[in-house]
Amino acid sequence: MEAGSSAKETVLITGGGGYFGFRLGCTIYRKGVDVILFDVMKPLQPVPEGIKFIQGNVCCLAEVEEALKDVICVFHIASYGMSGREQLNRKLIEDVNVKGTENVIQACKSTGVSSLVYTSTYNVIFGGQIIENGDESLPYLPLHLHPDHYSRTKSLAEMKVLKANGTELGNGKGVLRTCALRPAGIYGPGEQRHLPRIVSYIERGLFKFVYGDPLSLVEFVHVDNLVQAHILAFEALKANKKHIAAGQAYFISDGRPVNNFEFFRPLVEGKIDQVTEKMKVHYCKQRVIFRYNGTLKTDLFSPVGLYSWSTPFIPMKFVLYDPEGKKLTL
């Protein structure tokens, strides 16, 4: 996707009608690559001229295969069950996140798509335990310990995507290269999933402040940083980058760990001014704690000169502790 590259490439984005997928599609298109957005739902915003939208379902292999013709890379972003009422629909969560991912892998193989970038989540290693200074060498959280269907199925899907790395493509077109990106919570302009919900809780006086050890830190990722990470991953699956991302999983965050309270403080304080009468603030011990010791790891893409964006791509480093606070040996 370097500026001025001659051959026109086409990429397909499953979940391209959603918040992140649409943003990724628009950015890639502006870089001169043809983009197909593939989603069960039409995007909320008008689709810019030149970008193709296909209404389709990842649960239907034939629809995915049909859409993948002449595509060089799939960004598999479609997912279901992350928050709200969706979380209760176990069957659909399994179908979309697991079966849908199997279909995408199968369709890549049968149609000869050589690159697959999967949008995973940090939940694949996280089940509420304290993690300090961990990195991608952390093991998957055992599947039975996942607190929700979404996290478990995202984990299963990521494993399938990474296992598919190196498998033969149909028609002797080489091998499939895959990688997985694990974002923290996504925020940014127009975000509809998290912030509006929190605002509505505050307005209804239902917001419970989760405030614990001030040294407890969490990570978020701005949508445009996540876009950049996906573009880097796409490039890093190519032969001219020696496929260095192939078979890899990467945590993606802003690289600025922050206390949860501090992250939401401007929003909450702004809202409190408006709803002081209704507002109730509860303090409780923070359950989810990422402790960060300031060690930065930047070696994932830099060896091939891909480390080139303005906000650094700095995966988190963690150390695992057991419930008694003893360091776990990995």
Ligand SMILES: NC(=O)c1ccc[n+]([C@@H]2O[C@H](COP(=O)([O-])OP(=O)(O)OC[C@H]3O[C@@H](n4cnc5c(N)ncnc54)[C@H](O)[C@@H]3O)[C@@H](O)[C@H]2O)c1
């Ligand atoms: N939002 C976050 O904080 C967060 C955090 C970590 C990981 N992620 C991951 O990032 C990705 C993007 O998240 P988002 O917030 O943009 O989600 P989103 O809900 O806005 O987008 C997901 C899209 O997938 C589509 N989709 C659902 N089922 C489908 C199906 N069967 N076939 C085709 N499309 C289908 C939906 O219609 C939606 O447009 C997801 O894979 C999610 O798991 C998100």
